Amino acid sequence: MNRKKLRLALVGKDVSKSDSERIHRFILKKWDLSCEYERFSVTAEEFDGVMRRLLGDFDGFNVTIPYKRDVMAYLDETAGDAFAFGAVNTVVTSSKTGYNTDGIGFMLMLERATVTVKGKKVLVLGAGGAGRSTAAALKQAGAEVWVYQRRKEKLEEVCAELGVYAAEKPTSGYNLLVNCTGVGMHETEGISPVDESVFCGVETAVDLIYTPEKSEFLCLAERQGSRILNGAAMLFYQAYYADCLYVGKTPSGEEAETLYKEYLTKTKD
Numbered sequence: 001m002n003r004k005k006l007r008l009a010l011v012g013k014d015v016s017k018s019d020s021e022r023i024h025r026f027i028l029k030k031w032d033l034s035c036e037y038e039r040f041s042v043t044a045e046e047f048d049g050v051m052r053r054l055l056g057d058f059d060g061f062n063v064t065i066p067y068k069r070d071v072m073a074y075l076d077e078t079a080g081d082a083f084a085f086g087a088v089n090t091v092v093t094s095s096k097t098g099y100n101t102d103g104i105g106f107m108l109m110l111e112r113a114t115v116t117v118k119g120k121k122v123l124v125l126g127a128g129g130a131g132r133s134t135a136a137a138l139k140q141a142g143a144e145v146w147v148y149q150r151r152k153e154k155l156e157e158v159c160a161e162l163g164v165y166a167a168e169k170p171t172s173g174y175n176l177l178v179n180c181t182g183v184g185m186h187e188t189e190g191i192s193p194v195d196e197s198v199f200c201g202v203e204t205a206v207d208l209i210y211t212p213e214k215s216e217f218l219c220l221a222e223r224q225g226s227r228i229l230n231g232a233a234m235l236f237y238q239a240y241y242a243d244c245l246y247v248g249k250t251p252s253g254e255e256a257e258t259l260y261k262e263y264l265t266k267t268k269d
Helices: 020-030 044-057 070-074 081-085 102-112 129-140 152-162 216-223 232-247 253-268
Strands: 006-012 035-041 060-063 090-092 097-099 121-125 144-148 176-179 204-207 227-230
Touching (some): 006 044, 020 035, 044 070, 081 129, 102 253, 232 253
Parallel strands (some): 006 060, 121 176
Antiparallel strands (some): 090 097
């Protein structure tokens, strides 16, 4: 394992409220490692310049909304889930290789929360990088997956690539509902991507947003009696798997859960 201080980063449209830095520092400290960490909130016009800097000066970085597909043009290779899902959230710069730890992080969150997906009917809202990863991971786990995206052309493309179903509009009738749109944070805080009727009969509603802790999407779900989960655990787990890639460590779901429990205790102190 490389003992030097790692230089890591996060890039996205607006990462000003991200907890990623605190999480990565915590995990690496538990492994007797440390890092320098920078956050880059960038426009589409700024993305190219920032990417060149990240690939040249950093050991690795994470990618979030809306650049999980755009980053692929700058890489020499996509591996594992990144290749299968068509979206990258983790880059190891020494090899210019892109990975995706979102799917495994999402499924570990559901597993640890005892949410069963096999044989369940699931609606994923959003067909961007997060939506693609979530839909693909759920399908791999045996769920019947439907995806909704406003842009019909993009929706059809994603569904064809992943082998999932296209939803013409969000409706009730699903066991699990997952918000991967980003609606409900930053300037859209207090807004839900769907209305209350869609939650009728939903057993569990998951919002990948974790700030605010309870989005309007989750508030509506809770009112309808659904179990709710935000994306805080997923954020930690995907960061854990990313750090394993950065340092060449074999990941363990048990270790990830143990570290997350300790992290929650530390952040509450």
